[in-house]
Amino acid sequence: MSIRKVPTHQTYAELQQAYDHFNNALFDGGLPNCLITLQREKRSMGYFSSQRFVDAQGTYTDEIAMNPAYFAVVPLIETMQTLVHEMCHLWQFHFGKPGRGRYHNEEWASKMEAIGLMPSSTGQPGGARTGQLMADYAIEDGKFVKACADLLTQSFCLTWYDRFSHADAPRSAAERLDISVGGGAPPYIALPALTQALASSATSTSNGAQGDESLPVKPTGNSNRWKYVCPCGTSVWGKPKLKIICGSCESPFTSPDAARLSTNSESA
Known part of the structure; x- marks a missing residue:
């Protein structure tokens, strides 16, 4: 049971x-x-x-x-x-x-x-x-x-996440310590199921699903910019389809905006 x-x-x-x-x-x-x-x-x-x-x-x-x-x-x-x-x-x-x-x-x-x-x-x-x-x-x-x-180390986690709140969070110097403490990447990157759920949330909203319109996926006035995040938690904004590498962990940045576009094109 x-x-x-x-x-x-x-x-x-x-x-x-x-x-x-x-x-x-x-x-x-x-x-x-x-x-x-x-x-x-x-x-x-x-x-x-x-x-x-x-x-x-x-x-x-x-x-x-x-x-x-x-x-x-x-x-x-x-x-x-x-x-x-x-x-x-x-x-x-x-x-x-x-x-x-x-x-x-x-x-x-x-x-x-x-x-x-x-x-x-x-x-x-x-x-x-x-x-x-x-x-x-x-x-x-x-x-x-x-x-x-x-x-x-006690296997602590937050189980539930808001799908429609892909907000641009204020960043702090704590991100330099993420890897040493654990849970270094934001959950929407570290958890595959959550990554897919967030990537598809914009499509669901546009198809009539009820979302929170007061929390846009992109900041107002920056629709021509994508957010890029590396595994160590560092995030930057830039032009679409950039290929950039983090100077701290030397890993490539990924973009949830690119993931959303990919999801939309596959479902078209």
Whole structure:
């Protein structure tokens, strides 16, 4: 008798497993539980909202929202990086003094660095350490990288991915560490079935299938450019049908746009 898959149970159990793992590894198990949700906030991989939910007994809990639009198109380490970034906001709300509004202050920046994530306004070395809109990158040999490697050795994965959300994700310097940590390629490249499903999603939508039109396959205004990605996770945009090789891993870039065209021509 086959076990029935329950996507809701699988998805939220996996996110809770990651939360518990990083809570123990990076915060000494001191963070309270929160409600993890999936939200498609444009141009945001996640956010933290304090005391966002309340139960029938009047007990409050915080929210950490993760954007599923990016799960398929960034390496797993970057999705985990987003989760830990928001966990650091949760830590500051309960044990520190958050900045006003969305401001990421020095206390938050110091905690981020202590757990192995370097705050950066650009997501790259040299960016501002504090500010309104902040990204980060993983510190080589830092606590986060080691904790992420431990999680991935437990056969951890995200089971479900959004077919219609092939978004252009903000990139970070974490991609340099993907191979050493594991799960170096974005899932839509590393998993053949997912590659095919994403490649065919544009065709399904054009044939009348219901998709999320607010999350286009290509960025608006760049219809004459393709996205190219190498196995180490590096991505670039360029003219159609380019043949390029990654300077970091010396592997050829592949393009999901080319895969979509190939699928369309084969089905024509």
